[in-house]
Amino acid sequence: MIRTNSYKAFIALALIISVSFMLPRRTEACGPFFTDAIFVYSKHPDFPLEKFAAGKIGVLTPSWARSYLVAAYRNLSGNPLSETEAKAIASVWDDRLNNRFESNDEQWIKSWTEVRKKVSGAAAAPPPINVYRNREKPHEYESFLNCQQDAFQNAAATLTERIKRFGADNEATRGWLAAQDKVFANCGLGNETVDPAKADQDALIRADRAYQIAAANFYATRYDEATRQFDAIAKDASSPWREKAAYLAARSMLRKGSLADKDEEGRPALADAEARLNGVLKDKSAAASHHAATRLLNIVGLRLHPEEKLHQIAHTLNRKDASTDFKQDVWDYTILLDKFLGDGSEESGGTETAAKPKLPASLTSDELTSWVVTFEDAQPAAAATSLDHWEKSKTLPWLVAAISKASGQGPGASALLSAAAAVDHNSPAFPSLTYHSVRLLMESNRQNEARTILDKTLGSDRAQFPPSALNLLLGQRMILAQNLEEFLHAAQRVPAGLSDDNDGREIPEEDSKDTPKQPLIYFDRDATNTFNRAMPVALIDEAASSKTLVANLRKDVTQAAFVRAAILDDRATANHISGLLGDIYPQLKEFLAAYQKASTPEARRFASAFMSLKFPGLRPYVTAGVGRTSALEEIDSYRDNYWCAEPPASLSGPAYQDSDEAKASTKKLPTPEFLKPSQSLAATQYAALSGFGTGPNYLCQTAIAWAEKNPADPRAPEALHLAVRSTRYGCTDDQTGKWSKAAYDMLHRNYPNTNWAKATKYWFK
């Protein structure tokens, strides 16, 4: 049975019809995946998105999907979304982020089957139903959602009514069900035809049967036949299906046009559908189908007159409560923009540097479209366009666009800064304007002014900022730090979300047993890069001693300070930090004592290496994000053990950092101001540390060197065994095999009868 007034059915149909320009954009990556912190979302605003819809838009990002930019534009232009509109657009985001466009057909069929069971003799083994139907050649690898939720709901309602009227054991009811089973058999592979009712049967049964015959043809993709039959029903004044039939005839034509092999082949059927739907809307007696017909007419318009439709929707979306179906209009608008501009922006964030196709000139006259397209455009010309628009209009949306694309030394920077400073702190533009004002000031070497703005904002307007926006400001404040305490305050941050980001869409995880509960304050990559590459070890020691850091970060900084100092043989620093490290990890005390007792550089080096071999979680680096989750003394199942030649990185980083590891490692890091005098020392230490190579290589070499000179040390065979183990479970490079074999050979040559040798059956490369 086909019903007329199901909103979800329209969404589903719109999706089927819009198959040529549909989601998703970027698809799944390979695992394994680990939960990590996202400090700044780049694909969408912060959750809950309802707050964004309500005007808390944070720092606007051009890589967000266009639907977010629509909401942002409305809020920036002083025309905030009404409560109804906010709910509607939040529902679009919810559907898209949760892949809600996928059907829940198991549930539809289950509900139908429950009602079906009430007919006598129908309880056992209901016929299987597949709601998807495979298309014919040349589209044989594609399917479409043929039977939608409303069909099952309508069938269930009709059957309930017929049971009530005729009884569950009545031949008329059983006949109705047998015909309906054939209708639903056609959802999938079936090509069933339904026989007409006998002339002497009840008039209602005969009318039902005529409707079922047309429906069976509709689902069997015999659209011309179905259209003729629905037309006939529409003319039958006695049929209870008469009112819907004209609409369903139009729907048959729409389906025919949408599923044509080629677009141009489908146009006549779509034009027919359009004419029929306009007819339905003019017919007052078909008022019950008007809402549904309007929706189908929109779908036809999307296919037949996309430019006109986009223009019309842009106009509607820009006026408060002008749309009767805001959700559908946002959906259609973004899909049409995808069609014109390619699929580079909606949902995926797109390719920032690639030039996008141009919109037809007629469409850029729409203020909303012009702003969305310019704001998301990363090309240099978009900066000039934005500035030009702002200079002419002096409106807030264009101020945000212009300042987002401006540079500190570029044209208009001074005027943009003045205009931004005059904007009220409660304005939805305030976070964007603050962030970019500070950026422009930093780019023009006006650090003090930038710091003043940040301190004022972080002090009194913090609540205005969603977590991503706050983290962006903290990133700026960290670079402007004048001392270690300021740096530490800005370096530790609350993530915007935790996610394994397995499909690149930055979907935060729901709470589960795998989600870290506490603590939820971590370092982002800009902070760890500073610790690992730009900070002398003595200063890392000082940071570890600071009470400013939260406990989990202090633990990490402390272990990094000791391991780094020990590798660099900075005895004073290592001894200084060992007390704190022992307090944090009492299991290390015995090994730290051995280190402190060691009197030569070689002995110290071996003592610290032996501790690292026993505790694979130790490393000379501070880790971004959630970090290593295995216990310090345990081997991590995913080889996050010991250390690599390069510092570890988190899944994400601030939007202004390069997410590409290779590029990020060669990019010049912005250095916090207070560290500038110590850059030479930091660089020397970092170079020395990198020179030791990956952890397992260093540990093997140290164990071998020690065992060679101190063969009687009882730790020597164990160290060699653990060194070989480190080459299996740790970070390796092209030298690792050589060192693994050397440690293995020495163990078996010098200590052949020890349990350590017996436990070491292989070496690794």
Place this chain on the structure above:
Amino acid sequence: MKQSFRKLILIVAGASVVLAVVALGVTRNRSLLHREVIASGRLERMPPVMLWAWERPVDLRFINTEKTGVAFLAQTIRLSAGEIAVRPRVQPLNLPEAAKVMAVVRVETDAIKKPTLSSGQRETLAVAIAGMAKLSRVANIQIDFDATQSERAFYRDLIIDVRRKLPDATGLSITALASWCTYDDWLSDLPIDEAVPMLFRMAGDAKDIARRLQSGDDFIAAPCRHSYGISTDEPRAGLLPARRLYVFNPDAWTEDAVRAILEPRK
């Protein structure tokens, strides 16, 4: 004389034993070799470059069908508690008539409502997967399932079931996490024609795998030595040119994108 005779007998006997052992070895090796040839033979019909066509509109009418084939996502199957949801491809896929195609199934498990992984669930899943072989012109199928440690036994049994249900001539390929091919091999005795090592989005394994490839180290798991899975946005060095490439594109396929893959293989 007797001693000489004994020596002769000993030599003949010794030689016979050696010959027998060698012959047995040769036979065994031949047997293994034969099996491997048959296994990889199913996939030899496929072109040297296969483009993954995921659930998005894909137009590849421009490809040279001798050099390039298409591994298209035919269905996505989600396991959740005791349920199985099968979603066929709904996005357009336009191909040349002569395109050589492989049907791919993506298997996903619900992280919240953990699947029961029952034998009934496995049977339904195996039927749905093997059913892809009935699609027109589909000579081989591929399973994409990032099975976790706890799902591995289920996946192993599933592969065995699918192989049993497939026509003998239909090749069975699976995608493999790089770790499965290197330090966590559980693939070697599976009845598969290949396991495609996925050399992109590798998280923690990325540097180690890159180093292995560049230093010429091969994968430990034998099924991983037929092909590579790469992505257009993560260039990989050190790949052996004789192996088939499966290529993922996070953006839309274009002629330029395909040319960029084929050019270095000329």
